Amino acid sequence: MASKKKILKKIQIVITNHFNTPEDAFNFFDNDGNGTLSKREIATLLKQAEISGFIRGMVSSKLIEGYDKNGDEEVNWKEFKSAVDEIAKKSK
Structure with a gap:
């Protein structure tokens, strides 16, 4: 199983490589537009x-x-x- 550090790094890569800002990533994965990410939406991420x-x-x-x-x-x-800020700090 992947370590927590590897998982967080993969999430960071998706956010930084596929979106202009973390807010763009959040809005993309917030499928129902309710301003929160559910377990299902996080699973999509x-x-x-x-x-x-x-x-x-x-x-x-x-x-x-x-x-x-x-x-x-x-x-x-x-x-x-x-979370994004914390992931970025840990990856440095």
């Missing part, structure tokens, strides 16, 4: 990052658990931006 389907559900749950600060079991823009 992970698929783009070439994370194995076998672990995608578990990883999306862990990402929500780690970055959902308001407890709604979704990731809003502020939480997403915080």
